[in-house]
Amino acid sequence: MASNHEQSSHGSSHEKEQTAVTVLDERRRAALAEIDNAPFSWFHVKVCLVASVGFFTDAYDIFAINIASVMLGFVYGNTKNQLSSNQGLGVKVATPVGNLVGQLLFGWLADKLGRKRMYGVELMIMIIATFGQALAGEAPAVNILGVIIVWRFIMGVGIGGDYPLSAIISSEFAATRSRGRLMTAVFAAQGWGQFAAALVGVIVVEAYKNSILSAPFPCRVPVDHIWRLLIGFGCIPGVIALYFRLTIPETPRFTMDIERNIAQATTDIDNVLTTGKSAFDEDAPVQRVKAPKATRADFRAYFGRWKNLKVLIGTAYSWFALDIAFYGLGLNSSIILTAINFGAPTAAKSTSLYVYENLYNICVGNLILSIAGLIPGYWVSFLFIDSWGRKPIQLMGFTVLTILFVIMGFAYNKLDNPDTPSTQKVFVFLYCLTNFFQNFGPNTTTFVIPGEAFPTRYRSTGHGISAASGKLGAIVAQVGFARLVNIGGTGAFIGHIMEIFAFFMFTGIFSTLLIPETKQRSLEDISNEKQEGYIQGAPGAAS
Secondary structure, eight states: OHHHHHHHHHHHHHHHHHHHHHHHHHHHHHHHHHHHTOOOOHHHHHHHHHHHHHHHHHHHHHHHHHHHHHHHHHHHOOTTSSOOHHHHHHHHHHHHHHHHHHHHHHHHHHHHTOHHHHTTHHHHHHHHHHHHHHTOOOBTTBOHHHHHHHHHHHHHHHHHHHHHHHHHHHHHHSOGGGHHHHHHHHHHHHHHHHHHHHHHHHHHHHHTHHHHHHSOTTOHHHHHHHHHHHHHTTHHHHHHHHHHHHHSOOOHHHHHHTSOOHHHHHHHHHHHHHHSOOOOOTTSOEEEEEOOOOOHHHHHHHHTSHHHHHHHHHHHHHHHHHHHHHHHHHTTHHHHHHHTTTTOOOSOTTSHHHHHHHHHHHHHHHHHHIIIIIHHHHHHHHHHTTTTOHHHHHHHHHHHHHHHHHHHHHTHHHHSOTTOHHHHHHHHHHHHHHHHHHHTTHHHHHHHGGGTSSOHHHHHHHHHHHHHHHHHHHHHHHHHHHHHTTTTSTTTTHHHHHHHHHHHHHHHHHHHTTSOOOTTOOHHHHTTOOOTTOOOEEEEEEO
16 A cells, blocks of 8 residues: 555656646747747847947957058058068957957857856957057067057957857847847948948048158158057947946846756846846745756767758858958958059158058048948848848858959959059959948858857857857968968969959858758757757756
């Protein structure tokens, strides 16, 4: 009799546990559906703005060096008043190297410690490093360019951290129907950051015009002031955004799937969607459900399946291929514009007027490139990304870029003809088109897709790995560009570099075929994990 009673009791408790698991599983899916179907609100606008300011700052800090490196050449350069190829390479490549480290590090930390804990830390690193660059000095045992390179590496770590964090926070808070547009709006701030760097350059150069013209060639003192102001202004948007970053609540998906605290996550969803804030009761017991947990074995098991691994390969290689051209062009636009004599100074090379015209024309040239190609491309992506889809936009972008780079590469000698200014204008037009189709194409989608394609416990890590692959491409492009560009004479190899870019754009078409279409799908559906029965056991209360 006692034995039968014990079996009955055990059966009853097992049934209760199974019921509890089923209820929790349904509760989780209902909570996720609430986020996915939430109407667009002021909280979504806040997330978008706070993340966008970070990307605005990122782009400003990265691409301001494109202009500042010319200024550094006048102040600290060689007898030709320009940085040597190694110095220019060091100054430009330091940030992508830092990006690579930051993307891997913060991508992992955001999955390990939480999005909220890390959000703001990377911005502090960026602010401190930007300020450090602007105040960099020289000493008998210290070369100022070495100091700048160190600060730009540290700044790059902070910028790198911003990629996975901003992408994941915006994707995990967004509703399914508008997630692509929200993430694209965040990323589009890059275009405005590049525009702002060129605009600030124009303003500062104009403000110092009289000082430049009255200074003896090569105008070291006023130009030294100009590059420090240009770089230093990058601190301002970061400082503005810092407070708001620190007040962004933890994403309910992290609380639910990584901390495995469904009760807290459900409360957070209700609070965030109504007030935009989360309330945390420190005295409440933490009840962790049994669910898939991020471990090395689980990581190997998840990505050991081809259907999951091919997505990571697709997102990582696509970003790698794209960034070879994006950064190869973006960080060297001054060299390319100079090589084709676009906006070339008319004054004699050894005069103060030449210095002014050179700096002014480079800033205006970058301004034109931003307005003509970069910014429109982002916003056309914004219009189509949730209707046409990510994959078609990326395929179209890589295909068009392949064609454009083939034309620019194989016809370069005809286009770069000083005797026919009209053909040089054609080259600049094609150059603007490449900027347009990079952004209305893979530059946007390679940011968006990794922020959606992986399960919550690996979403930031997966995005970090993909983004770091991109920065590896940027480093390859920078080193390759610096080593190849002057083979056969100053700027003589640019046409062949365009041909190399065309090859990588072509390979990007095939890596795109590995990725899924993510439009109008929930993050959980995209992750390739069965959601019914995701909760495997009821929690045991722990204080």
